[in-house]
Every structure is written in structure tokens, then in C-alpha cells.
Amino acid sequence: MPTSASKIRNVAFIGINRSGKTTLVESILHVTGAISRRGKTQDGSTTTDYEPEATTRQISTQTSMARTVYRDTTINILDCPGFVDFSEEVKLSLLGADIAVFVIEPDPGRLIQMDTLLRYTEEIGVARLVFINKMDKPDLKFSESLAILKDMHGKKTPRPLAPLHYPVLDGSFTGYVDVFKNEAYKYVGQGKAEKTEIPASIKTEL
Numbered sequence: 001m002p003t004s005a006s007k008i009r010n011v012a013f014i015g016i017n018r019s020g021k022t023t024l025v026e027s028i029l030h031v032t033g034a035i036s037r038r039g040k041t042q043d044g045s046t047t048t049d050y051e052p053e054a055t056t057r058q059i060s061t062q063t064s065m066a067r068t069v070y071r072d073t074t075i076n077i078l079d080c081p082g083f084v085d086f087s088e089e090v091k092l093s094l095l096g097a098d099i100a101v102f103v104i105e106p107d108p109g110r111l112i113q114m115d116t117l118l119r120y121t122e123e124i125g126v127a128r129l130v131f132i133n134k135m136d137k138p139d140l141k142f143s144e145s146l147a148i149l150k151d152m153h154g155k156k157t158p159r160p161l162a163p164l165h166y167p168v169l170d171g172s173f174t175g176y177v178d179v180f181k182n183e184a185y186k187y188v189g190q191g192k193a194e195k196t197e198i199p200a201s202i203k204t205e206l
Contacts, residue, residue: 010099016113107145130161
């Protein structure tokens with residue numbers, strides 16, 4: 001029986017080169033049960049970087065597709081290349097997307113590279129999410145990165161960018177606050193977290 005169009009979503013993962021888009025996609029496919037084990041970009045075993053040039057260079061060189069099902073919704077994933085050389089291919093991929101997920105690092109110095117694609121997604125009216133990756137970096141700058149994204153020139157300045165999850169940083173990335181639920185969680189082990197109090201310092205920022 002064909003899947004109803006209302007139960008299909010096309011999601012494009014875009015961002016700066018080496019921001020971890022393909023690794024994130026691989027984790028999503030694994031968590032949702034589409035694959036039994038997570039591949040690695042280092043050994044060319046990921047689902048979406050299968051072309052010889054991509055595996056040799058350990059970067060995405062073209063838009064690749066994958067599919068998974070989550071809560072009765074079929075999700076078609078577009079893993080787009082990050083290098084500026086492939087920006088036109090990314091733009092073409094976005095024309096068929098319901099939502100664009102910007103995968104970035106908490107590094108203010110690299111965020112200017114996102115400006116063109118931010119403007120383009122505004123022009124075509126595609127919904128957007130920002131996923132800040134590599135939160136275990138020792139020199140991460142989350143607040144600064146968030147401020148820069150908001151202040152980048154667009155149709156609305158500052159951009160209406162609201163965090164869904166806010167990191168808890170206590171010398172390192174120790175947990176997060178679910179802003180919608182107004183609840184905090186602390187990591188206690190591999191893939192596990194327990195509920196905790198929202199730090200006072202974060203309450204003033206939310």
C-alpha cells in the first residue's frame with residue numbers, strides 16, 4: 001500500500017565542510033533502526049558517502065539519499081556536500097526539501113560560510129533547524145555562535161532563532177535543557193540521561 005504524502009518528509013542536512021553531517025545522518029539511521037551498525041567516514045563505511053571519491057577524501061562530494069521510518073513517518077534524508085564548490089548542487093537539493101537542517105560547529109570563525117545558504121533558504125521559504133554539533137570540543141563557544149547566527153543579515157534581523165535544547169556546560173558538555181518542557185537532563189552514561197535541576201545561570205538566558 002502506497003505511503004500517504006502526509007506521512008513523508010524530505011529532510012536536507014546541509015552545513016560547512018567537516019561539520020559532521022554524514023556522521024549525524026549515520027547516527028539517525030542507526031537510532032531509528034534503518035541500519036544495524038554505524039559506519040565511519042574514516043573507513044568509508046557510512047551509508048551516504050559510498051562514492052570512491054567521497055571515501056578517499058572523507059567528505060561528501062555529492063548529495064546522497066537515505067531513508068528511515070520514525071513514528072509512522074517516512075523520512076527521506078538528503079546528505080548534502082559541505083564544500084563551497086558544491087553549493088549549486090546543495091541549492092538544487094533544497095528545492096525538494098521540506099526542511100533544511102544546518103549542521104554547524106560551535107566555532108564563530110566558521111559561521112560566515114553559512115550566510116549564502118541561510119539567505120537562499122529564506123528566499124525559497126524552506127523551514128530550517130540548526131544542529132550545533134561537536135559539543136564535546138574543549139574550546140566550544142555556544143553562546144557566541146548563537147549570537148552570530150541571529151545577527152547575520154537576512155529578511156529579519158536579528159533572525160528569529162530560538163533554541164529547542166540548550167546545553168549545560170560545566171567545564172564540559174554535561175547535559176541539556178529541553179526548552180519546551182522546561183526540564184534539564186544530565187548525562188550519566190553512554191546514551192543515558194537523568195532529570196536534574198535547571199542551572200540558575202541558564203534560566204537567565206532562556
